[in-house]
Amino acid sequence: MWFAQWVESRAHETIEKPVSARERRRQVKRVPKYPTLKEQLGLASTGGAQGPDMPAKEDAPDEIAEKADELIKNPDLLVDFLRLNGEG
Numbered sequence: 001m002w003f004a005q006w007v008e009s010r011a012h013e014t015i016e017k018p019v020s021a022r023e024r025r026r027q028v029k030r031v032p033k034y035p036t037l038k039e040q041l042g043l044a045s046t047g048g049a050q051g052p053d054m055p056a057k058e059d060a061p062d063e064i065a066e067k068a069d070e071l072i073k074n075p076d077l078l079v080d081f082l083r084l085n086g087e088g
Helices: 002-011 061-073 075-084
Strands: 014-018 028-032
Touching (some): 002 061, 061 075
Antiparallel strands (some): 014 028
16 A cells, blocks of 8 residues: 555656757756656666766566556565555
């Protein structure tokens, strides 16, 4: 239950990002801070050498789904995962 709430809260977090020239009236817009499930689970480093505008190389969706299922089914692994990511 808490894991689902944690993932849901990360899915809805936003950051401010400059807008395109077409939207000059507004200086920034809100975009998802963690746009992918991999980033929501804390499995991907944000930013890095690729920069915020370039997408990181994604793992196969099956691998991410398997990791999420594994964490949901095993509370001990979930606790360790949350401690490693500074959320627990």
